[in-house]
Amino acid sequence: MARVTLVTGGSRGIGRAVAQRLGASGYPIAVNYTSRADAAEEVVESIRSAGGSAMAVGADVSQVDAVAAMFETVEAELGPVEVLVNNAGITRDGLLLRMGEDDWDRVISVNLKSVYLCSKAALRSMIRSRWGRIVSIGSVSGLSGNPGQANYAASKAGVIGFSKSLAKEVGSRGVTVNVVAPGFIATDMTEELGEAAVNAASESTSVGRLGTPGEVASAVEYLAADDASYITGQVLVVDGGLAL
Ligand code: NDP
Numbered sequence: 001m002a003r004v005t006l007v008t009g010g011s012r013g014i015g016r017a018v019a020q021r022l023g024a025s026g027y028p029i030a031v032n033y034t035s036r037a038d039a040a041e042e043v044v045e046s047i048r049s050a051g052g053s054a055m056a057v058g059a060d061v062s063q064v065d066a067v068a069a070m071f072e073t074v075e076a077e078l079g080p081v082e083v084l085v086n087n088a089g090i091t092r093d094g095l096l097l098r099m100g101e102d103d104w105d106r107v108i109s110v111n112l113k114s115v116y117l118c119s120k121a122a123l124r125s126m127i128r129s130r131w132g133r134i135v136s137i138g139s140v141s142g143l144s145g146n147p148g149q150a151n152y153a154a155s156k157a158g159v160i161g162f163s164k165s166l167a168k169e170v171g172s173r174g175v176t177v178n179v180v181a182p183g184f185i186a187t188d189m190t191e192e193l194g195e196a197a198v199n200a201a202s203e204s205t206s207v208g209r210l211g212t213p214g215e216v217a218s219a220v221e222y223l224a225a226d227d228a229s230y231i232t233g234q235v236l237v238v239d240g241g242l243a244l
Contacts, residue, residue, distance in 0.1 A: 003133070005224070006030040006074055006081045008061045008118060009088030011040035013187030014137060017213030018085050018220045019054070023047035025221065027083065029054040030074040032061065034088070053078075061088045061114035062106075071121045080125035083224045086115045086136035086159070091189060093148045104151045111155035115162055119177075123170065132175035133224045136163055137216070138235060140183045140243045156181070160235055167233030176232040178223045183239025185211040206241025 004027070010019040011033035020043065023029045029047055031054060033040035040056035047054035055077050059070035074081055089111045092103035115136050126132025141149050142156025160179050167177040184190055184201040190210065193201070202209050219238045222228060237243060 002026045002028060003082040003224070004028050004030070004074070004078045004080060005083040005085065006032060006057075006070075006118070006122070007085040007087055008032045008114065009034075010085075011036045011043060011056075013189060014182065014185060014213045014216045015085070015087040016043050017217040018087060019043050020046060020050075021214065021217035021221050022083070022085075022224065023052035023054055024050050026052065027224075028052070028078045030070075030078060030081070031056045032070060032088065033058055034060045060110075061118055062109035064117055067114075067117040067121055075125075080129070081122045082126065082129070082131060083133045084118055084122040084135070085220055085224070086118055086134070088114055089137065089139075089155075089189075091149065091152050091192075093152065095148055096150045099151060107151040108155050108158070111152065112158040112162070115159050119162075119166060123175070126175045127170065127173045130174040132170075132173075133228075134163070134166070134175065134177045135220050135223045136177075136179050137220075138179040138181040140181050140237060140239050143181060143235070143237070144243055163235075164233045171232050174229075176223070176228065178228075178232060179235045180216060180219045180223065181235050181237045181239070182211060182216050183237070183242035185213055185216055187213060201242075204242055205239065206244060209240065211238060211240055 009015040010031035059066040139156040141153040
């Protein structure tokens with residue numbers, strides 16, 4: 001069934017792969033971005049040229065007014081959002097003693113407040129139609145912690161607590177709420193780490209390599225499907241055995 005899907009941060013990396021994967025499966029896709037309109041348009045074009053339907057929608061998902069405007073635009077063009085993929089995220093790494101308040105606030109806003117804002121905005125129509133899927137992209141950092149990522153790990157652990165609570169609130173209305181927690185995935189975000197750190201990360205997995213955005217996208221597609229109707233409040237770790 002073609003369910004209208006909004007992917008936050010769909011212009012690059014994991015979000016791009018999710019948008020393309022679900023787009024190829026026939027879901028009409030809204031590709032959200034915050035600064036790279038050109039990258040979002042490219043994703044839209046790739047979905048359309050593969051026979052799917054898609055639109056780009058700019059919004060900083062940490063801002064309440066921007067989120068409200070984004071949902072209005074998507075609803076007017078594609079219809080109410082039935083599948084929400086909370087993917088937009090940033091890092092501002094640093095050891096705690098050197099972590100500025102701005103680095104803390106920005107990461108919590110973009111990674112966690114956005115999940116609250118977008119899920120709330122999506123929920124009314126999901127409850128009305130008694131069907132919905134909310135899949136948020138967490139991180140193994142949110143499960144195990146990571147030095148230099150106190151802000152990021154706190155935001156991702158927050159996404160898990162949020163999702164489990166919301167799953168309990170809305171399960172009886174046909175809405176499931178789950179988290180996909182990737183390990184190291186090859187995207188712009190991990191490219192910032194540098195070659196030595198990427199090699200060390202690869203070695204610390206069981207499969208001996210970084211994951212691909214497509215490998216995360218397939219987990220998201222699984223949880224977004226009708227067939228996943230009895231799975232809610234879960235964290236699906238996609239990390240090649242990193243956290244074992
Ligand atoms: P990228 O840095 O490759 O892409 C980030 C995406 O988020 C871009 O589309 C960007 O838009 C968008 N974005 C950033 N800030 C905002 C904002 N305020 N409002 C709307 N969109 C925004 O990241 P990844 O693909 O690597 O990461 C995607 C998600 O997966 C994140 O939540 C991240 O924490 C998580 N994750 C990633 C891992 C990895 O190894 N890569 C591991 C574990 C979790 P624009 O193009 O306009 O800048």
